Amino acid sequence: AQSVTQLGSHVSVSEGALVLLRCNYSSSVPPYLFWYVQYPNQGLQLLLKYTSAATLVKGINGFEAEFKKSETSFHLTKPSAHMSDAAEYFCAVSEDNQGGKLIFGQGTELSVKP
Amino acid sequence: EAQVTQNPRYLITVTGKKLTVTCSQNMNHEYMSWYRQDPGLGLRQIYYSMNVEVTDKGDVPEGYKVSRKEKRNFPLILESPSPNQTSLYFCASSPGTGVSYEQYFGPGTRLTVT
Numbered sequence: 002a003q004s005v006t007q008l009g010s011h012v013s014v015s016e017g018a019l020v021l022l023r024c025n026y027s028s029s030v031p032p033y034l035f036w037y038v039q040y041p042n043q044g045l046q047l048l049l050k051y052t053s054a055a056t057l058v059k060g061i062n063g064f065e066a067e068f069k070k071s072e073t074s075f076h077l078t079k080p081s082a083h084m085s086d087a088a089e090y091f092c093a094v095s096e097d098n099q100g101g102k103l104i105f106g107q108g109t110e111l112s113v114k115p
Numbered sequence: 116e117a118q119v120t121q122n123p124r125y126l127i128t129v130t131g132k133k134l135t136v137t138c139s140q141n142m143n144h145e146y147m148s149w150y151r152q153d154p155g156l157g158l159r160q161i162y163y164s165m166n167v168e169v170t171d172k173g174d175v176p177e178g179y180k181v182s183r184k185e186k187r188n189f190p191l192i193l194e195s196p197s198p199n200q201t202s203l204y205f206c207a208s209s210p211g212t213g214v215s216y217e218q219y220f221g222p223g224t225r226l227t228v229t
Contacts, residue, residue: 107155
């Protein structure tokens, strides 16, 4: 069965510092992987997705993630944090190539200190 | 504007009083889903639909019903709500058929059952 684990329910960084949010998955077949962001009182917005093309995926707002099959990981990074990056981030996996079902991680809340 | 809409956005009700949360998308998407979001648990899928008149259970379907009579609408029905259904609910849609893999989320409905 598929599952997603996000390490750290809360991450705090200083403005300008590297952002690293960790995601590990389990899947019996090559997965499709996603990172979503949720700003306060809003729905989820897609940051980036991996669909078996390039292993380094670039997303919106300067975020990127690297698919590492050997480590079953899909960590999210951003070189320099901005105050506006404060939000909750969700990693998700799908074995369904039609986007019908997503399995989400528990979420990581990112705080950015001035 | 392409979007997923949900109504109501906020709802407070009492145990046992039937309620319906509506969901509509204007993108002609085939797939639609309902998720609930609870702290520390991420998002969990309640039901999904791959097309009109085709629905299937997700991971936490107990206490919920859905219907898909039209492609654009996917209402969530709580026949007899209980306090453990207090949660934040999201509707999502996806194009399906391998065109795109991500899901597009509505703004959410915060439900409180007393």
